[in-house]
Amino acid sequence: MLVHLRGQRPPASERRAPARETRPTVDLEVVIPAYNEASRLPNTLHRTVDFLREQSWSSRVVVVDNGSSDGTADVVRAFGAASDDVPVELVGCARPGKGAAVRRGLLRSRSRFVGFFDADLATPVETLSTVMEHFAAGAAAVVGSRHAPGARFVQHQPAARQLGGTVFRAMTRRLVDGVHDTQCGFKFFERAALVPALATCRTTGFAFDVELLRNLQRAGAEIVEVPVAWSHATGSSFSPLRDGVSAFRTVLQLQRVAGRSVS
Numbered sequence: 001m002l003v004h005l006r007g008q009r010p011p012a013s014e015r016r017a018p019a020r021e022t023r024p025t026v027d028l029e030v031v032i033p034a035y036n037e038a039s040r041l042p043n044t045l046h047r048t049v050d051f052l053r054e055q056s057w058s059s060r061v062v063v064v065d066n067g068s069s070d071g072t073a074d075v076v077r078a079f080g081a082a083s084d085d086v087p088v089e090l091v092g093c094a095r096p097g098k099g100a101a102v103r104r105g106l107l108r109s110r111s112r113f114v115g116f117f118d119a120d121l122a123t124p125v126e127t128l129s130t131v132m133e134h135f136a137a138g139a140a141a142v143v144g145s146r147h148a149p150g151a152r153f154v155q156h157q158p159a160a161r162q163l164g165g166t167v168f169r170a171m172t173r174r175l176v177d178g179v180h181d182t183q184c185g186f187k188f189f190e191r192a193a194l195v196p197a198l199a200t201c202r203t204t205g206f207a208f209d210v211e212l213l214r215n216l217q218r219a220g221a222e223i224v225e226v227p228v229a230w231s232h233a234t235g236s237s238f239s240p241l242r243d244g245v246s247a248f249r250t251v252l253q254l255q256r257v258a259g260r261s262v263s
């Protein structure tokens with residue numbers, strides 16, 4: 001399978017006209033969920049757009065904001081107005097939660113490939129080159145992994161988060177086969193495979209990735225893990241008490257459902 005690169009696309013007569021779509025289709029759409037990210041986003045958007053404009057494939061950045069109170073929306077609007085080569089758009093999301101925001105951004109896309117990464121750019125944006133190589137080779141889902149062979153931590157998470165992550169990985173092992181890290185905030189998909197898997201996802205919080213990856217696998221999609229060089233960033237929006245407890249609760253619920261469907 002070939003990724004249609006810029007300047008190598010089939011003639012318009014061979015392309016399907018997207019329904020109700022006025023934005024030009026791009027090869028890859030990058031969704032960034034953002035909640036009170038006014039301070040981290042400028043650097044992230046600069047680095048992202050600087051990288052994307054140099055690629056042979058076309059792209060767009062979509063920031064999904066849940067009514068942040070720190071001016072996140074203004075930062076994105078201002079950046080978008082000044083970015084003339086790689087479009088940067090702002091989308092609102094009424095339903096709170098990272099999972100809800102990512103879902104909104106992904107479902108809104110009309111591009112052949114779409115995915116998301118976190119506003120802290122803990123995974124280098126350059127990892128997208130590897131992602132696109134896997135898509136060109138036929139992959140349907142390519143996800144960053146901090147625990148696959150070859151991954152490394154440039155900056156480690158605090159010890160308590162590492163411990164929580166270890167327990168979480170143990171609990172998700174049977175839900176998502178062969179994936180070492182369901183929680184790395186860097187995941188990309190072929191939209192045709194993604195949409196049916198996403199349609200039945202109900203998780204709105206931080207554990208939505210587990211449900212999405214599980215749905216993809218159950219639909220027969222192979223998930224390719226890409227080892228990443230990951231840097232923990234300060235200013236996390238993740239609250240161990242609020243988001244951690246809710247994430248563990250989601251996994252227990254998914255385990256119960258999985259148990260019922262086996263018995």
Ligand SMILES: Nc1nc2c(ncn2[C@@H]2O[C@H](COP(=O)(O)OP(=O)(O)OP(=O)(O)O)[C@@H](O)[C@H]2O)c(=O)[nH]1
Binds near residue numbers: 066098238
């Ligand atoms: N739109 C939206 N984005 C959110 C929400 N909660 C978190 N995010 C975003 O989700 C991304 C991940 O959040 P991070 O703060 O990096 O948390 P994390 O990666 O799970 O944890 P760390 O390892 O500490 O970085 C960031 O881009 C956040 O702004 C939310 O309720 N709505």
Ligand SMILES: [Mg+2]
Binds near residue numbers: 118120122185236
């Ligand atoms: Mg993060």
